[in-house]
Amino acid sequence: MVKVEKNEISFAKQAAQAGDIPYGGEKMSTKRYLVLLALAFLAIGLAACTLSASTPPPASSTADSAMQTLDANLSNIATQTAAAGGGGEAIPTATATAGSVDTGGAPATTEPPPPPPPPEKTAIPEATPGIPKTYKLEKGEFPFCIARRFDVDVGELLSLNGLNLNSVVSVGYTLKIPQTGHDFDGDRSLKKHPTTYEVLSGDTIFSIACKYGDVDPYLIAKINDLGAPYTLKAGRKLDIP
Missing domain, CATH: 1.20.890 (cAMP-dependent Protein Kinase, Chain A)
Structure with missing residues:
Protein backbone atom coordinates (compact mmCIF):
# COMPACT_ATOMS: atom_id res chain seq x y z
CA MET A 1 0.00 0.00 0.00
CA ALA A 53 2.70 -14.20 -17.68
CA SER A 54 6.40 -13.66 -18.43
CA THR A 55 7.67 -16.01 -15.68
CA PRO A 56 5.78 -19.36 -15.90
CA PRO A 57 6.62 -21.91 -13.18
CA PRO A 58 9.28 -24.49 -14.14
CA ALA A 59 6.95 -27.48 -14.64
CA SER A 60 9.62 -30.02 -15.56
CA SER A 61 11.91 -29.13 -12.69
CA THR A 62 8.95 -29.33 -10.30
CA ALA A 63 8.00 -32.81 -11.64
CA ASP A 64 11.58 -34.04 -11.34
CA SER A 65 11.74 -32.76 -7.80
CA ALA A 66 8.47 -34.56 -6.98
CA MET A 67 9.76 -37.85 -8.43
CA GLN A 68 13.00 -37.55 -6.47
CA THR A 69 11.02 -36.91 -3.31
CA LEU A 70 8.80 -39.96 -4.03
CA ASP A 71 11.84 -42.19 -4.64
CA ALA A 72 13.41 -41.02 -1.41
CA ASN A 73 10.20 -41.75 0.51
CA LEU A 74 9.93 -45.24 -0.98
CA SER A 75 13.56 -45.93 -0.14
CA ASN A 76 12.98 -44.81 3.45
CA ILE A 77 9.88 -47.03 3.71
CA ALA A 78 11.78 -50.06 2.41
CA THR A 79 14.63 -49.42 4.84
CA GLN A 80 12.25 -49.06 7.78
CA THR A 81 10.37 -52.23 6.77
CA ALA A 82 13.59 -54.24 6.58
CA ALA A 83 14.72 -52.90 9.95
CA ALA A 84 11.36 -53.68 11.54
CA GLY A 85 11.37 -57.26 10.23
CA GLY A 86 14.96 -57.96 11.27
CA GLY A 87 13.86 -60.35 14.04
CA GLY A 88 11.63 -62.44 11.75
CA GLU A 89 12.50 -65.31 9.51
CA ALA A 90 14.57 -64.49 6.48
CA ILE A 91 12.92 -65.09 3.15
CA PRO A 92 14.68 -68.05 1.57
CA THR A 93 16.25 -67.51 -1.79
CA ALA A 94 16.47 -70.15 -4.45
CA THR A 95 19.99 -71.46 -4.80
CA ALA A 96 21.10 -73.83 -7.51
CA THR A 97 22.56 -77.06 -6.23
CA ALA A 98 25.98 -77.85 -7.60
CA GLY A 99 25.73 -80.20 -10.53
CA SER A 100 21.95 -79.79 -10.92
CA VAL A 101 20.39 -78.59 -14.11
CA ASP A 102 17.12 -76.67 -14.22
CA THR A 103 15.04 -78.44 -16.85
CA GLY A 104 12.16 -75.98 -16.56
CA GLY A 105 9.78 -78.58 -15.23
CA ALA A 106 10.35 -81.00 -18.11
CA PRO A 107 10.73 -84.66 -17.08
CA ALA A 108 14.32 -85.78 -16.86
CA THR A 109 15.31 -88.21 -19.57
CA THR A 110 17.32 -91.21 -18.55
CA GLU A 111 19.22 -93.50 -20.82
CA PRO A 112 17.85 -97.03 -20.93
CA PRO A 113 19.99 -99.55 -19.09
CA PRO A 114 22.31 -101.57 -21.28
CA PRO A 115 20.95 -104.95 -22.29
CA PRO A 116 22.14 -107.81 -20.12
CA PRO A 117 24.96 -109.83 -21.58
CA PRO A 118 23.84 -113.01 -23.31
CA PRO A 119 24.03 -116.04 -21.07
CA GLU A 120 27.10 -118.09 -21.48
CA LYS A 121 26.49 -121.25 -23.36
CA THR A 122 26.83 -124.38 -21.31
CA ALA A 123 29.77 -126.43 -22.44
CA ILE A 124 28.35 -129.74 -23.57
CA PRO A 125 31.01 -132.44 -23.94
CA GLU A 126 31.17 -134.65 -26.97
CA ALA A 127 31.02 -138.42 -26.78
CA THR A 128 34.38 -140.04 -26.31
CA PRO A 129 35.66 -140.72 -29.83
CA GLY A 130 37.11 -144.15 -30.58
CA ILE A 131 38.98 -146.02 -27.87
CA PRO A 132 41.07 -143.83 -25.54
CA LYS A 133 44.38 -145.06 -24.12
CA THR A 134 43.36 -144.11 -20.57
CA TYR A 135 40.14 -143.28 -18.77
CA LYS A 136 39.51 -141.82 -15.30
CA LEU A 137 36.67 -143.45 -13.39
CA GLU A 138 33.74 -141.23 -12.32
CA LYS A 139 31.14 -141.83 -9.59
CA GLY A 140 29.09 -144.93 -10.43
CA GLU A 141 31.59 -146.45 -12.88
CA PHE A 142 33.65 -149.68 -12.63
CA PRO A 143 36.00 -151.72 -14.93
CA PHE A 144 33.32 -154.00 -16.45
CA CYS A 145 31.22 -150.94 -17.36
CA ILE A 146 34.19 -149.36 -19.14
CA ALA A 147 34.95 -152.63 -21.02
CA ARG A 148 31.36 -152.72 -22.37
CA ARG A 149 31.36 -149.03 -23.28
CA PHE A 150 34.58 -149.13 -25.30
CA ASP A 151 33.96 -152.71 -26.55
CA VAL A 152 37.28 -154.13 -25.28
CA ASP A 153 38.11 -157.52 -23.79
CA VAL A 154 37.47 -157.34 -20.03
CA GLY A 155 40.23 -159.88 -19.23
CA GLU A 156 42.81 -157.76 -21.06
CA LEU A 157 41.55 -154.64 -19.26
CA LEU A 158 41.91 -156.23 -15.82
CA SER A 159 45.31 -157.71 -16.61
CA LEU A 160 46.67 -154.45 -18.07
CA ASN A 161 45.75 -152.62 -14.85
CA GLY A 162 46.83 -155.41 -12.41
CA LEU A 163 43.24 -156.03 -11.32
CA ASN A 164 41.09 -159.14 -10.86
CA LEU A 165 37.39 -159.89 -10.45
CA ASN A 166 37.50 -159.06 -6.73
CA SER A 167 39.45 -155.79 -7.07
CA VAL A 168 37.78 -152.61 -5.77
CA VAL A 169 38.69 -149.36 -7.48
CA SER A 170 37.76 -145.84 -6.33
CA VAL A 171 36.55 -142.71 -8.10
CA GLY A 172 39.40 -141.00 -9.90
CA TYR A 173 41.30 -144.18 -10.62
CA THR A 174 42.84 -144.06 -14.10
CA LEU A 175 42.41 -147.21 -16.15
CA LYS A 176 44.63 -148.18 -19.03
CA ILE A 177 42.53 -149.21 -22.00
CA PRO A 178 43.85 -152.13 -24.12
CA GLN A 179 44.43 -151.35 -27.80
CA THR A 180 44.56 -154.95 -29.12
CA GLY A 181 41.22 -154.68 -30.90
CA HIS A 182 39.68 -157.64 -29.12
CA ASP A 183 35.95 -157.04 -28.57
CA PHE A 184 33.95 -157.43 -25.40
CA ASP A 185 32.87 -161.04 -24.92
CA GLY A 186 29.12 -160.91 -24.40
CA ASP A 187 26.14 -158.59 -24.86
CA ARG A 188 27.22 -154.98 -24.33
CA SER A 189 23.70 -153.54 -24.05
CA LEU A 190 21.99 -154.22 -20.72
CA LYS A 191 18.74 -152.31 -21.43
CA LYS A 192 16.89 -151.34 -24.54
CA HIS A 193 17.46 -147.83 -25.80
CA PRO A 194 16.83 -145.14 -27.02
CA THR A 195 14.32 -144.54 -24.31
CA THR A 196 13.41 -142.22 -21.45
CA TYR A 197 14.84 -142.62 -17.98
CA GLU A 198 13.51 -141.17 -14.71
CA VAL A 199 16.34 -140.06 -12.43
CA LEU A 200 16.60 -141.77 -9.04
CA SER A 201 18.22 -140.39 -5.91
CA GLY A 202 22.01 -140.78 -6.15
CA ASP A 203 22.06 -141.21 -9.92
CA THR A 204 24.75 -139.62 -12.10
CA ILE A 205 25.03 -139.55 -15.86
CA PHE A 206 27.90 -142.04 -15.46
CA SER A 207 25.96 -144.54 -13.35
CA ILE A 208 22.97 -144.27 -15.71
CA ALA A 209 25.23 -144.95 -18.71
CA CYS A 210 26.57 -148.08 -16.96
CA LYS A 211 22.98 -149.32 -16.45
CA TYR A 212 22.52 -149.33 -20.22
CA GLY A 213 25.99 -150.82 -20.88
CA ASP A 214 27.07 -149.38 -24.21
CA VAL A 215 25.81 -145.78 -23.76
CA ASP A 216 28.32 -142.90 -23.49
CA PRO A 217 27.54 -140.65 -20.44
CA TYR A 218 28.68 -137.51 -22.26
CA LEU A 219 26.21 -138.23 -25.04
CA ILE A 220 23.42 -138.36 -22.41
CA ALA A 221 24.57 -134.94 -21.15
CA LYS A 222 24.62 -133.51 -24.67
CA ILE A 223 21.12 -134.48 -25.77
CA ASN A 224 19.68 -133.33 -22.40
CA ASP A 225 21.56 -129.97 -22.37
CA LEU A 226 23.48 -130.79 -19.21
CA GLY A 227 26.70 -129.02 -18.33
CA ALA A 228 29.36 -129.84 -15.76
CA PRO A 229 29.04 -130.88 -12.99
CA TYR A 230 25.97 -132.62 -14.52
CA THR A 231 23.81 -132.33 -11.40
CA LEU A 232 20.61 -134.37 -11.54
CA LYS A 233 17.43 -134.08 -9.46
CA ALA A 234 15.34 -137.12 -8.62
CA GLY A 235 12.27 -137.39 -10.83
CA ARG A 236 13.77 -135.67 -13.86
CA LYS A 237 13.19 -137.41 -17.18
CA LEU A 238 16.28 -137.94 -19.33
CA ASP A 239 16.45 -138.96 -22.95
CA ILE A 240 18.74 -141.96 -23.41
CA PRO A 241 20.32 -142.24 -26.89
Missing part, protein backbone atom coordinates in the same frame (compact mmCIF):
# COMPACT_ATOMS: atom_id res chain seq x y z
CA VAL A 2 2.96 2.31 0.55
CA LYS A 3 4.08 1.78 -3.04
CA VAL A 4 0.59 2.64 -4.30
CA GLU A 5 0.55 5.91 -2.35
CA LYS A 6 3.98 6.82 -3.69
CA ASN A 7 2.79 6.08 -7.22
CA GLU A 8 -0.28 8.20 -6.67
CA ILE A 9 1.89 11.14 -5.55
CA SER A 10 4.19 10.60 -8.52
CA PHE A 11 1.31 10.64 -10.95
CA ALA A 12 -0.04 13.79 -9.26
CA LYS A 13 3.31 15.53 -9.64
CA GLN A 14 3.53 14.58 -13.29
CA ALA A 15 0.04 15.89 -13.92
CA ALA A 16 0.79 19.18 -12.17
CA GLN A 17 4.01 19.68 -14.09
CA ALA A 18 2.17 19.05 -17.34
CA GLY A 19 -0.32 21.76 -16.47
CA ASP A 20 -3.23 19.42 -16.18
CA ILE A 21 -3.81 19.87 -12.45
CA PRO A 22 -2.41 22.18 -9.80
CA TYR A 23 0.04 20.71 -7.28
CA GLY A 24 1.06 22.01 -3.87
CA GLY A 25 -1.15 24.89 -2.82
CA GLU A 26 -3.47 24.51 -5.84
CA LYS A 27 -6.78 22.62 -5.37
CA MET A 28 -7.37 19.53 -7.54
CA SER A 29 -10.85 18.77 -8.70
CA THR A 30 -12.39 15.62 -7.32
CA LYS A 31 -13.25 14.24 -10.74
CA ARG A 32 -9.72 14.46 -12.13
CA TYR A 33 -8.29 13.01 -8.97
CA LEU A 34 -10.48 9.93 -9.25
CA VAL A 35 -9.56 9.46 -12.93
CA LEU A 36 -5.86 9.63 -12.15
CA LEU A 37 -6.28 7.26 -9.24
CA ALA A 38 -8.09 4.73 -11.49
CA LEU A 39 -5.35 5.00 -14.10
CA ALA A 40 -2.75 4.35 -11.42
CA PHE A 41 -4.52 1.19 -10.22
CA LEU A 42 -4.93 0.04 -13.83
CA ALA A 43 -1.22 0.48 -14.49
CA ILE A 44 -0.34 -1.48 -11.35
CA GLY A 45 -2.70 -4.34 -12.39
CA LEU A 46 -1.26 -4.52 -15.92
CA ALA A 47 2.26 -4.61 -14.55
CA ALA A 48 1.37 -7.51 -12.21
CA CYS A 49 -0.28 -9.50 -15.06
CA THR A 50 2.70 -8.96 -17.35
CA LEU A 51 5.10 -10.19 -14.65
CA SER A 52 2.97 -13.28 -13.96
Whole structure:
Protein backbone atom coordinates (compact mmCIF):
# COMPACT_ATOMS: atom_id res chain seq x y z
CA MET A 1 0.00 0.00 0.00
CA VAL A 2 2.96 2.31 0.55
CA LYS A 3 4.08 1.78 -3.04
CA VAL A 4 0.59 2.64 -4.30
CA GLU A 5 0.55 5.91 -2.35
CA LYS A 6 3.98 6.82 -3.69
CA ASN A 7 2.79 6.08 -7.22
CA GLU A 8 -0.28 8.20 -6.67
CA ILE A 9 1.89 11.14 -5.55
CA SER A 10 4.19 10.60 -8.52
CA PHE A 11 1.31 10.64 -10.95
CA ALA A 12 -0.04 13.79 -9.26
CA LYS A 13 3.31 15.53 -9.64
CA GLN A 14 3.53 14.58 -13.29
CA ALA A 15 0.04 15.89 -13.92
CA ALA A 16 0.79 19.18 -12.17
CA GLN A 17 4.01 19.68 -14.09
CA ALA A 18 2.17 19.05 -17.34
CA GLY A 19 -0.32 21.76 -16.47
CA ASP A 20 -3.23 19.42 -16.18
CA ILE A 21 -3.81 19.87 -12.45
CA PRO A 22 -2.41 22.18 -9.80
CA TYR A 23 0.04 20.71 -7.28
CA GLY A 24 1.06 22.01 -3.87
CA GLY A 25 -1.15 24.89 -2.82
CA GLU A 26 -3.47 24.51 -5.84
CA LYS A 27 -6.78 22.62 -5.37
CA MET A 28 -7.37 19.53 -7.54
CA SER A 29 -10.85 18.77 -8.70
CA THR A 30 -12.39 15.62 -7.32
CA LYS A 31 -13.25 14.24 -10.74
CA ARG A 32 -9.72 14.46 -12.13
CA TYR A 33 -8.29 13.01 -8.97
CA LEU A 34 -10.48 9.93 -9.25
CA VAL A 35 -9.56 9.46 -12.93
CA LEU A 36 -5.86 9.63 -12.15
CA LEU A 37 -6.28 7.26 -9.24
CA ALA A 38 -8.09 4.73 -11.49
CA LEU A 39 -5.35 5.00 -14.10
CA ALA A 40 -2.75 4.35 -11.42
CA PHE A 41 -4.52 1.19 -10.22
CA LEU A 42 -4.93 0.04 -13.83
CA ALA A 43 -1.22 0.48 -14.49
CA ILE A 44 -0.34 -1.48 -11.35
CA GLY A 45 -2.70 -4.34 -12.39
CA LEU A 46 -1.26 -4.52 -15.92
CA ALA A 47 2.26 -4.61 -14.55
CA ALA A 48 1.37 -7.51 -12.21
CA CYS A 49 -0.28 -9.50 -15.06
CA THR A 50 2.70 -8.96 -17.35
CA LEU A 51 5.10 -10.19 -14.65
CA SER A 52 2.97 -13.28 -13.96
CA ALA A 53 2.70 -14.20 -17.68
CA SER A 54 6.40 -13.66 -18.43
CA THR A 55 7.67 -16.01 -15.68
CA PRO A 56 5.78 -19.36 -15.90
CA PRO A 57 6.62 -21.91 -13.18
CA PRO A 58 9.28 -24.49 -14.14
CA ALA A 59 6.95 -27.48 -14.64
CA SER A 60 9.62 -30.02 -15.56
CA SER A 61 11.91 -29.13 -12.69
CA THR A 62 8.95 -29.33 -10.30
CA ALA A 63 8.00 -32.81 -11.64
CA ASP A 64 11.58 -34.04 -11.34
CA SER A 65 11.74 -32.76 -7.80
CA ALA A 66 8.47 -34.56 -6.98
CA MET A 67 9.76 -37.85 -8.43
CA GLN A 68 13.00 -37.55 -6.47
CA THR A 69 11.02 -36.91 -3.31
CA LEU A 70 8.80 -39.96 -4.03
CA ASP A 71 11.84 -42.19 -4.64
CA ALA A 72 13.41 -41.02 -1.41
CA ASN A 73 10.20 -41.75 0.51
CA LEU A 74 9.93 -45.24 -0.98
CA SER A 75 13.56 -45.93 -0.14
CA ASN A 76 12.98 -44.81 3.45
CA ILE A 77 9.88 -47.03 3.71
CA ALA A 78 11.78 -50.06 2.41
CA THR A 79 14.63 -49.42 4.84
CA GLN A 80 12.25 -49.06 7.78
CA THR A 81 10.37 -52.23 6.77
CA ALA A 82 13.59 -54.24 6.58
CA ALA A 83 14.72 -52.90 9.95
CA ALA A 84 11.36 -53.68 11.54
CA GLY A 85 11.37 -57.26 10.23
CA GLY A 86 14.96 -57.96 11.27
CA GLY A 87 13.86 -60.35 14.04
CA GLY A 88 11.63 -62.44 11.75
CA GLU A 89 12.50 -65.31 9.51
CA ALA A 90 14.57 -64.49 6.48
CA ILE A 91 12.92 -65.09 3.15
CA PRO A 92 14.68 -68.05 1.57
CA THR A 93 16.25 -67.51 -1.79
CA ALA A 94 16.47 -70.15 -4.45
CA THR A 95 19.99 -71.46 -4.80
CA ALA A 96 21.10 -73.83 -7.51
CA THR A 97 22.56 -77.06 -6.23
CA ALA A 98 25.98 -77.85 -7.60
CA GLY A 99 25.73 -80.20 -10.53
CA SER A 100 21.95 -79.79 -10.92
CA VAL A 101 20.39 -78.59 -14.11
CA ASP A 102 17.12 -76.67 -14.22
CA THR A 103 15.04 -78.44 -16.85
CA GLY A 104 12.16 -75.98 -16.56
CA GLY A 105 9.78 -78.58 -15.23
CA ALA A 106 10.35 -81.00 -18.11
CA PRO A 107 10.73 -84.66 -17.08
CA ALA A 108 14.32 -85.78 -16.86
CA THR A 109 15.31 -88.21 -19.57
CA THR A 110 17.32 -91.21 -18.55
CA GLU A 111 19.22 -93.50 -20.82
CA PRO A 112 17.85 -97.03 -20.93
CA PRO A 113 19.99 -99.55 -19.09
CA PRO A 114 22.31 -101.57 -21.28
CA PRO A 115 20.95 -104.95 -22.29
CA PRO A 116 22.14 -107.81 -20.12
CA PRO A 117 24.96 -109.83 -21.58
CA PRO A 118 23.84 -113.01 -23.31
CA PRO A 119 24.03 -116.04 -21.07
CA GLU A 120 27.10 -118.09 -21.48
CA LYS A 121 26.49 -121.25 -23.36
CA THR A 122 26.83 -124.38 -21.31
CA ALA A 123 29.77 -126.43 -22.44
CA ILE A 124 28.35 -129.74 -23.57
CA PRO A 125 31.01 -132.44 -23.94
CA GLU A 126 31.17 -134.65 -26.97
CA ALA A 127 31.02 -138.42 -26.78
CA THR A 128 34.38 -140.04 -26.31
CA PRO A 129 35.66 -140.72 -29.83
CA GLY A 130 37.11 -144.15 -30.58
CA ILE A 131 38.98 -146.02 -27.87
CA PRO A 132 41.07 -143.83 -25.54
CA LYS A 133 44.38 -145.06 -24.12
CA THR A 134 43.36 -144.11 -20.57
CA TYR A 135 40.14 -143.28 -18.77
CA LYS A 136 39.51 -141.82 -15.30
CA LEU A 137 36.67 -143.45 -13.39
CA GLU A 138 33.74 -141.23 -12.32
CA LYS A 139 31.14 -141.83 -9.59
CA GLY A 140 29.09 -144.93 -10.43
CA GLU A 141 31.59 -146.45 -12.88
CA PHE A 142 33.65 -149.68 -12.63
CA PRO A 143 36.00 -151.72 -14.93
CA PHE A 144 33.32 -154.00 -16.45
CA CYS A 145 31.22 -150.94 -17.36
CA ILE A 146 34.19 -149.36 -19.14
CA ALA A 147 34.95 -152.63 -21.02
CA ARG A 148 31.36 -152.72 -22.37
CA ARG A 149 31.36 -149.03 -23.28
CA PHE A 150 34.58 -149.13 -25.30
CA ASP A 151 33.96 -152.71 -26.55
CA VAL A 152 37.28 -154.13 -25.28
CA ASP A 153 38.11 -157.52 -23.79
CA VAL A 154 37.47 -157.34 -20.03
CA GLY A 155 40.23 -159.88 -19.23
CA GLU A 156 42.81 -157.76 -21.06
CA LEU A 157 41.55 -154.64 -19.26
CA LEU A 158 41.91 -156.23 -15.82
CA SER A 159 45.31 -157.71 -16.61
CA LEU A 160 46.67 -154.45 -18.07
CA ASN A 161 45.75 -152.62 -14.85
CA GLY A 162 46.83 -155.41 -12.41
CA LEU A 163 43.24 -156.03 -11.32
CA ASN A 164 41.09 -159.14 -10.86
CA LEU A 165 37.39 -159.89 -10.45
CA ASN A 166 37.50 -159.06 -6.73
CA SER A 167 39.45 -155.79 -7.07
CA VAL A 168 37.78 -152.61 -5.77
CA VAL A 169 38.69 -149.36 -7.48
CA SER A 170 37.76 -145.84 -6.33
CA VAL A 171 36.55 -142.71 -8.10
CA GLY A 172 39.40 -141.00 -9.90
CA TYR A 173 41.30 -144.18 -10.62
CA THR A 174 42.84 -144.06 -14.10
CA LEU A 175 42.41 -147.21 -16.15
CA LYS A 176 44.63 -148.18 -19.03
CA ILE A 177 42.53 -149.21 -22.00
CA PRO A 178 43.85 -152.13 -24.12
CA GLN A 179 44.43 -151.35 -27.80
CA THR A 180 44.56 -154.95 -29.12
CA GLY A 181 41.22 -154.68 -30.90
CA HIS A 182 39.68 -157.64 -29.12
CA ASP A 183 35.95 -157.04 -28.57
CA PHE A 184 33.95 -157.43 -25.40
CA ASP A 185 32.87 -161.04 -24.92
CA GLY A 186 29.12 -160.91 -24.40
CA ASP A 187 26.14 -158.59 -24.86
CA ARG A 188 27.22 -154.98 -24.33
CA SER A 189 23.70 -153.54 -24.05
CA LEU A 190 21.99 -154.22 -20.72
CA LYS A 191 18.74 -152.31 -21.43
CA LYS A 192 16.89 -151.34 -24.54
CA HIS A 193 17.46 -147.83 -25.80
CA PRO A 194 16.83 -145.14 -27.02
CA THR A 195 14.32 -144.54 -24.31
CA THR A 196 13.41 -142.22 -21.45
CA TYR A 197 14.84 -142.62 -17.98
CA GLU A 198 13.51 -141.17 -14.71
CA VAL A 199 16.34 -140.06 -12.43
CA LEU A 200 16.60 -141.77 -9.04
CA SER A 201 18.22 -140.39 -5.91
CA GLY A 202 22.01 -140.78 -6.15
CA ASP A 203 22.06 -141.21 -9.92
CA THR A 204 24.75 -139.62 -12.10
CA ILE A 205 25.03 -139.55 -15.86
CA PHE A 206 27.90 -142.04 -15.46
CA SER A 207 25.96 -144.54 -13.35
CA ILE A 208 22.97 -144.27 -15.71
CA ALA A 209 25.23 -144.95 -18.71
CA CYS A 210 26.57 -148.08 -16.96
CA LYS A 211 22.98 -149.32 -16.45
CA TYR A 212 22.52 -149.33 -20.22
CA GLY A 213 25.99 -150.82 -20.88
CA ASP A 214 27.07 -149.38 -24.21
CA VAL A 215 25.81 -145.78 -23.76
CA ASP A 216 28.32 -142.90 -23.49
CA PRO A 217 27.54 -140.65 -20.44
CA TYR A 218 28.68 -137.51 -22.26
CA LEU A 219 26.21 -138.23 -25.04
CA ILE A 220 23.42 -138.36 -22.41
CA ALA A 221 24.57 -134.94 -21.15
CA LYS A 222 24.62 -133.51 -24.67
CA ILE A 223 21.12 -134.48 -25.77
CA ASN A 224 19.68 -133.33 -22.40
CA ASP A 225 21.56 -129.97 -22.37
CA LEU A 226 23.48 -130.79 -19.21
CA GLY A 227 26.70 -129.02 -18.33
CA ALA A 228 29.36 -129.84 -15.76
CA PRO A 229 29.04 -130.88 -12.99
CA TYR A 230 25.97 -132.62 -14.52
CA THR A 231 23.81 -132.33 -11.40
CA LEU A 232 20.61 -134.37 -11.54
CA LYS A 233 17.43 -134.08 -9.46
CA ALA A 234 15.34 -137.12 -8.62
CA GLY A 235 12.27 -137.39 -10.83
CA ARG A 236 13.77 -135.67 -13.86
CA LYS A 237 13.19 -137.41 -17.18
CA LEU A 238 16.28 -137.94 -19.33
CA ASP A 239 16.45 -138.96 -22.95
CA ILE A 240 18.74 -141.96 -23.41
CA PRO A 241 20.32 -142.24 -26.89
